[in-house]
Amino acid sequence: MQTPSTLQLVAAIVLTVTSVQAQTRPAKASSTAKVVFTPKLPEFTMSRAEVEGHMRFLASDELEGRRTGEQGNRVAARYIAEQFRQLGLKPAVTTDGQHDYLQPITFERVKAASTATMIVGKDTLQLGKDILVMAGGPTSLSGEVMYIGYGLTDGEDGYKGRDVKGRILIAQGGSPEAKSPREIFGASAAKRKLATEKGAAALIELYSEASPWGLVSQYLNREQMSIATPGASSTPIAHLWINNANNKYKQLKEAGQRITLQTSGRQRVSAVSSNVAGIIEGSDPKLKDEYVVLSAHFDHVGVGKQGGAPYQPADSIFNGARDNGIGTVAILEAAKALTLQRPSRSILVLALTGEEVGLQGSRYYAEHPLVPLKQTVFDLNTDGAGYSDTTVISIIGLERTGAKAEIEAGAKAFGLVVFAEPAPEQGLFDRSDNVNFAAKGVPAPDFAPGFKSFDAEIAKYYHQATDNPESLDFNYLLRFCQAYAHSARLIANRPTRPQWSAGDKYEAAAKALYGY
Known part of the structure; x- marks a missing residue:
């Protein structure tokens, strides 16, 4: 659909929201009226209108x-930042003596x-069907290949004692440990970095991983975004994947094999975005030096072909109300409730960019934390594909991350039931921003709108142009925000830190981070 200019309408909408907030604040009591106060935590009086x-x-x-x-x-980031300012959150970013809510990336x-x-x-291999271009500029080359195993380390996997400068390298896809798409892509980026440092002419991986070729082809044959590496070469080496299903091209591991490659490469353009972060100081003199992070990604997938799914000419905008407008609203409402009555520990409210392009904003934050990770005791991330059951809240990582009792109590207070580990076949724990905190050792479940499986109701809206505000159940959204805020409060008030379940795959990282 045709849309008015963003800049023309932003001011009007912000004024409308501010007006709604003002209207929902309790009026001052008359000086002559007898008032009986019943103490209530702020999340219990949260406003549906707001x-x-x-x-x-x-x-x-x-x-x-x-x-x-x-x-x-960028407008969404500014809106969130100004909500933080209005609530009185302390800016978490300090640059050259200046304080701000925006962490630019x-x-x-x-x-x-x-x-x-x-x-x-x-054989002549074709783009999409047989090969995928991961990186590199326009390339035309021909020559003998060199097999380097996985190509992940300098001393092993075929590099040891070999000069690869100017050579076409063949590597096995993935890594011995890589299972999830995130891990496979991470291993691939590490191989490219090492091959570039060694002066190789090209890197070609033999892809035969669990993620179907059709899915990775669809993903890689559209625009990608990654965090720019300071000081990196402006044009990385040519890097391709070959569809090696059934070990079809195993001969490329043998000495003396030759290939001819031509590719347009992938054009690269700089773009800037920001995480948004504010701090609520804890009320306990001892515990306020520990932080609970409340995180949600505020980005979505854009307009038209950017969305990666079919759309109608009358509506080409992927509004992202469920994914992840719900989570973004939840952290804003939790910020207000926890500001009005501060918990024992400090709170870092963190709106993340770049989730839809590979969990990039949270990865950047994990490498450039605004409060020390060693003092970060928990991340209550909120993200989801949508909801199909308004009686429950779905928690990915409930049994693993040490705050089950608090989350269940937070949901129960608003008439909701916790459903743990929905759609286990989807590997959801490693598909949202919480995983970048977990990888550093911070206990980090995902607090998601209610669903038990990826059913037709979820698919109807997930990454679809139909995911707009008009389709939402705002009564459920209100209770979801209340349960999230209350759970956060209970976790921040715990006398002891939550800890990973014994034997969890992220427990070792926690021991290294916290020293226990």
Whole structure:
């Protein structure tokens, strides 16, 4: 659909939301009236109108899908920052003596390759069907290949004692440990970095991993974004994947094999986005030096072809109300409740960018934390694909991360039931921003809207142009925000830190981080 200019309408919508907030504040009592006060925590008096106002702005057409690096994403970040300012949160970012809520991140927007062919023996491999371009500029080369195993380390996997400068390297796809898409792509980036440092001409991986070729092909044949590496080469080496299903191209591991490669490469353009972070100081003199992070990603997938799913000409905007407008509104409402009555520990409220382009904002934060990770005792992330059951809240990592009792109590207070580990076959724990905290050792479950499986109701809205505010159950959204805020309060008030379950795969990282 045609949309008005973002900049023309932002001011009007912000004023509307601010007006709603003002209208929902309790009026001052008359000086002559007898008032009986019943103490209530602020989350119990949360306003549906305010929740709805935040959502209708953040998931509005004017923000054009909040895609990382685009204007709508920057407007959303500014809106969140000004909500933090209005609530009195302390800016978490200090640069050159200046304080701000925005943690800027420089991204590279990488366009999909338009052409690529590779000749292997008598076969001519084609872009999409047989090969995928991961990185590199326009390339035309021919020569003998060198097999380097996984190609992950300097001393092993075929590199040891060999000069690879100017050579075409063949590597086994993935790594012995890589199971999830995140781990596979991470291993691939590490291989490219090492091959580039060693002066190779090209890197080609033999892909035969669990994630279907069709899915990775669909993903890589559209625009990608990654965090720019300071001082990195402006044009990385040519890096491709070959569809090696059934070990079809195993001959490339043998000495003396030759290939011819031509590719348009992938054009790279700089783009800037920001995480948004504010601090609520804890009320306990001892515990206030420990932090509970409340995180949610505020980006979505954009407009039209950017969205990666079918759309109608009348509505090409992927509004992202469920994913992740719900989570973003939840951290805003929790910030207000916890400001009005501060918990024992300090709170870092963290709105993350770049989740939809590979969990990039949370990865950047984990490498550049605004409060020490050693003092960060928990991350209560909130993200989800949507909801299909308004009686429950779904928690990914409930049994693993040490705050089960507090989360269950937080949900129960608002008439909701906790459903643990929905859709286990999806590997959801490692598919949201919480995993970048977990990898550093911080206990980090995901607090998601209610669902038990990826059913038709979830699919109807997940990454679809139909995911707009008009389709939401705002009564459920209100209770979801209340349960999230109350759970956060209970966790921040715990006398002891939550800890990973014994034997969890992230327990070792926690021991290294916290020293226990």
